[in-house]
Amino acid sequence: MKKSSLFLIFLFCFPLFSAAQKVVVIKIDGAINPVSASFIHDGIAKANKEKARCLIIRLNTPGGLLKSTRTIVSDILVSTVPVVVYVSPSGAHAGSAGVFITLAAHIAAMAPGTNMGAAHPLNLTQQADSVMNEKATNDAAAFIRSIAEKRKRNLEWSENAVRNSLSITANEALKENVVDYIALNEIDLLNQIDGHSVELSSGSIILHTKGVKLEYVEMSVADKLLDFISNPDIAYVLLMLGMVGIYFELFNPGAILPGVVGVISLILAFFAMNTLPVNYAGLMLIIFALVLFLLEIKVVSYGILAIGGMVSLFLGSVMLFKSSSSLDMIRISTGIVVSVTIISTIFFLGIVVMGLRAQRRRTVTGLHILLGKTGAALSPLDPYGQLMVNGEVWIGESIKGKIKKGELVKIIKVKGLTLFVEPVEHTV
Structure with a gap:
């Protein structure tokens, strides 16, 4: 009876134990934006709901929006599930926003051959206001110091990563107390962090991660699409x-x-x-450029409107996305901006040239094509009668006196369906 009771208890508790024997793994491969921030938030919620031992974020990013980075860091700092940020695979990079996210993790790890470091992307419209840029950099520096202080990581390097765009390899990061581990893969990482003490908002816990099951969670199709077009x-x-x-x-x-x-x-x-972060002034300049190109087709300005459209399109493209900080990796590739500007200008100028050629071309339709042509009188014109022109019968009116039947005439004027003619011998 006692054995039966123990067996029933085991059957009842086995699902609870098995549910906890897992680690949720999500992958961020690309720029940090609201989509990736939402995906990480959902990943933390899933790991918490399923009572996972921890959440692993495989990170490979050049950077992204500082606003989205703040959201991610906040979610990690208040998470009730240990969050492990693993810069992986070999060759991956945690740049700019990725530095904040990695430092905010309960456990930070890197794969061999990876690197981490902040970057100051040069935005073509960003150099003018150095004071605002300095304020944003100071704010970001204070933000990363607070993260490093909370996680007891290298404060000096963390601040220099923001101010001086320092980068660091995996081995250097481990030596400088920037990350906690270097791991070949997720299994190696789980074996190394087994027994690691993690400080959560609810208190300290000891990780038991050896031999646990890895559950990989992918973005939904809708999220992948939004992430791509973002x-x-x-x-x-x-x-x-x-x-x-x-x-x-x-x-x-x-x-x-x-x-x-x-x-x-x-x-x-x-x-x-x-x-x-759309700059609506840039968007208006792009729309204005399109209007100028359209006007060039309707108004002959000999290319002036097209040149104005080209300048407006280029400036609008450069200004289209604004960055709240020099750490934001939000900009359009210069190559794409230049290519689109040149192609659009050539395209619309080509339409203008074709339009001008069409205007100069001789009319080939309508009654006016009869001017100057010759025909024969089917009846005497005194002054009215019938004419044969291009195999068609017309009403004709002589403007040079009476014209005999069969005499050749030349068309001088067309009014309605009446042709005004004169004898061929009177033409100069």
Whole structure:
């Protein structure tokens, strides 16, 4: 009876024990933005709900939005589940925002051949206000000091990573007390952190991670799509593609495909820009550039409007996304900006040239093409009668007296359906 009771207790408790024998693993591979911040938040919530031993964040990022970084750091600091940030695989980099996230982890680790360091991306519109930039840098420096102090990591290096854009290898980071471990993979990492003491908001706990099951959690399809289009380069290309598509549809009604592609691209672009710090002055300059290109087609300015459109498009593209700090990795690739500007200018100037050529081309349709042509009188014109011109019968009126039947005439004027003619022998 006693054995049966113990067996029933084991069957009842086994699911509880097995549920706890896991470690949740999520991967961040790309820029830090609201999508990745939401994904990490959900990962922490899932690990907490399933009572996982810890959450591992595999990190490989060039940086991202400082606002999203603050959200991630805040979630990690208040997490009731130990969070392990693992810069992986070999060759990966935790840059700029990645430094904050790595330092904020309960346990920080790097794979061999990885590196970590802050970066100050040079934004073409950002050099003007050095005072505001210095204030933002001071704020970021204070932020990273508070993180390093809480996690008892190297304060001096942490601040220099922000102020002086220092970078560090995995071995150097371990030696300088920037990270806690160097691990070949997740299994090696779990074996090393087994028995590690972690300070949570609820108190200290000892990790038991040897032999636990790894549960890999991927982004949903919708999150992957949003993460992809949240790339400033992609959002910018979608915006331009949308504008060009709608332009084609407006000037070529019934084409359908350009309009459909344009509307979808614009919707995706605005959806992406909802997650990015958009500078509306830049957006207005891009729209103004499109207006100038359209006016160049309608108004002959000999390229002046097109040049204005090119300048407006370039400036708007450079200003499209604004950064609240020099640590924000939000900018459009210079190559893409230059390429789009040049292609758009050549495209619209090509349309202008074709329009001018069309205006100079001789008219080939309408009644005016009859001017100067010759025909024959089917009946006497005194002054009215019938004419044969290009195999067609017309009503004719002589402007040089009476014209005999069969006599050749030249068309001088067309009014309505009446041709005003004179005998061929009277023409000069």
